[in-house]
Amino acid sequence: MVNLLEILKKEIVPAEGCTEPIAVAYAVSLAAELLQEEITSIQLHLSGNIIKNAMGVGIPGTGQTGLPIAAALGAVIHRSHRKLEILSGLTAEELEQANAIIGRKLLDVELKDTLEKLYIEARVSSANHQATAIISGEHTNIVLLEKDGMPVGIQKDKGDCGEDELLSPEAYAVSLEGIFEFVCNTDYSELEFLLEGARMNKAISDEGLRGDYGLQVGKKMSQRSAVNLFGNDVANSVIAATAAASDARMDGSAMPVMTTAGSGNQGIACTLPVIKLAELLGKDDEMLARAIALSNLVTVHVKHYIGRLSPLCGSGIAGGVGANSGIVYLMGGSLEQIKHGIQNTIASLSGMICDGAKSTCALKISTSTNAAIQAATLAMNNISPSDSDGVIFEKVEDTIRNMERLVQEGLAATDETILNIMLSKG
Numbered sequence: 001m002v003n004l005l006e007i008l009k010k011e012i013v014p015a016e017g018c019t020e021p022i023a024v025a026y027a028v029s030l031a032a033e034l035l036q037e038e039i040t041s042i043q044l045h046l047s048g049n050i051i052k053n054a055m056g057v058g059i060p061g062t063g064q065t066g067l068p069i070a071a072a073l074g075a076v077i078h079r080s081h082r083k084l085e086i087l088s089g090l091t092a093e094e095l096e097q098a099n100a101i102i103g104r105k106l107l108d109v110e111l112k113d114t115l116e117k118l119y120i121e122a123r124v125s126s127a128n129h130q131a132t133a134i135i136s137g138e139h140t141n142i143v144l145l146e147k148d149g150m151p152v153g154i155q156k157d158k159g160d161c162g163e164d165e166l167l168s169p170e171a172y173a174v175s176l177e178g179i180f181e182f183v184c185n186t187d188y189s190e191l192e193f194l195l196e197g198a199r200m201n202k203a204i205s206d207e208g209l210r211g212d213y214g215l216q217v218g219k220k221m222s223q224r225s226a227v228n229l230f231g232n233d234v235a236n237s238v239i240a241a242t243a244a245a246s247d248a249r250m251d252g253s254a255m256p257v258m259t260t261a262g263s264g265n266q267g268i269a270c271t272l273p274v275i276k277l278a279e280l281l282g283k284d285d286e287m288l289a290r291a292i293a294l295s296n297l298v299t300v301h302v303k304h305y306i307g308r309l310s311p312l313c314g315s316g317i318a319g320g321v322g323a324n325s326g327i328v329y330l331m332g333g334s335l336e337q338i339k340h341g342i343q344n345t346i347a348s349l350s351g352m353i354c355d356g357a358k359s360t361c362a363l364k365i366s367t368s369t370n371a372a373i374q375a376a377t378l379a380m381n382n383i384s385p386s387d388s389d390g391v392i393f394e395k396v397e398d399t400i401r402n403m404e405r406l407v408q409e410g411l412a413a414t415d416e417t418i419l420n421i422m423l424s425k426g
Contacts, residue, residue: 004174004182004297005190011300012197014256015084015264017060018249018357020053020309021070022084023139027122028074029086030133034147037126039075039101045112047119048419049309055422056358058214058252061090062098065252071107072098075124083140085256117309117415118262138308139262172304176342176396179301180335183294191289197258197267198275198292201245204255205272208244213251214359217366218244234280239369242272242323246315246362260296261303261318265357269319269365270299273372274326283330295326298342305404309354311414312407313364316352320368321345327376339396340384344375346399347385347392350406355418 015022028042044067046054054067062069076097079086101107112119120135131152134144145152208218221230222240230236245268249257257264258271274295278288299322306312324341333341348371352364378384387394391402 004179005186007172007300008191008194008293008296011261012194012267012296013084013259014197014200015259016086016088016254016256017070017084017252017264018053018057019084019139019259019262019264020050020357021057021059021067022086023118023135024050024054024067024120024122025070025074025077026080026083026086026140027120027133027135028071028124029077029080030142030145031122031124031131032075033078033080034131034145034152035124035126035129037128039106039124039126041123041125042071042075042101042107043123043125044071044107044109045119045121045123046109047112047114047117047309048415049117050120051109051111052355052415052419052422053309053357056356057250060087060252060254062095062252067109068102068107069098071109071122072101074122075101084259087254088256090254117307172300174297174301176298176301176339177335179294179297180338183290183297183329186293188286188289191293192285194289194292194296195285198271198288200256200258201268201271202275204248204253204257205241205245205268205276207253207255208246208248209241211248211253213244213253214247214362216247217362218242218247221366234277235370235373237280238273238276238373239366241276242268242369243362243366245272246365247359250357250359250361260322261300261314262308263314265315265361265365266299266303266319266322269315269368270295270322270326273323273369274330277327277330281330287330291326291329294329294338295322298322298325302400302403305401305407307404307407310407311353311411311418312350312403313352313354313368315361316364316368317346317349317403319365320349320372323369324372324375324379327372328379331376331380333376333380337379337382340382341372341375341379342396343384343392343399344378345372346403347389348375350391350403353411353414353418356422 131147218240260267299318302318324345328341385392
């Protein structure tokens, strides 16, 4: 029996900063903590997707971007127990120490020849010892931890159901009918914890609307001016609030985000449209919690087929599909209309590629949020594409599964091409 509540608690966890470079910092910290000596070198062997998603993103509290500062911080911050919140509480002294590591050129980064999209191998050396930490498959899933070639026991938190506890693939293949039944019938008290994530993501959205982060996509959409062609209607308020959170997060805001399926931007993309629309429609906390449960579970369901890291934009496609489902639910839509909405959203967004984590993620998220709203409007009018249209099949589950085929067959070389283009900038 699939436990959807367990999936929600596993896949919705807080993180400070973009999860790929933060996972690198986490891996380096795991290894560095074993040495207890001055570090003489840090060797990173990373999958292409990790490099792609860590190259251009802001690292919280540093004013810097990319892998070097993330890895160096991992070497000096011995707080691996904080996992994806490892940079929380970063001090000026720690930042100075990390910059000294960069200045001494102790870091070496190599591309790992691996089929695993999410792979981080951190080898940290001191004068007398070497420690290695390997994370694979998911952002906190430690598959190896050793010192001087000898395995070191990995401590698990008692009762922990966080991301490092892997579930079977079958757990993610649940039907939309099963998800909808769970959302409608689960006791509200079991879902109330989701409201904490809503408050967290709303806070960084408000910060993005106030500050001058990144491309200021959300802020400029929300401001009334002669150069703003967007109105102050419901749709644009929802889009602006969602994009603003990504603006802040990608530009290195130190505020935490509640992630979905290993990604803060996915958490933003699938929850903030629901949070903002519920606010504008005056929905109560129970309705909001159920809508967030639906948006998250649908996002996780789609990500199961797209992959943890992918040449397709998970925040745009999976997050957009999830947001659409939550929007339709808030509007009083039926299961059939939710299916219509998913078909409409995939028809609109299926080709959106991922070219790394960076400021323009806010543009993609604004595009996907707009598509989700458009798709929901059509769905509530009982309109959806037919199975003669592109990648759309009659059954919505088949359409979702087509995303896996698109990734594995159609886009097999896309990640490599994107990474080569990014690296060619010098």
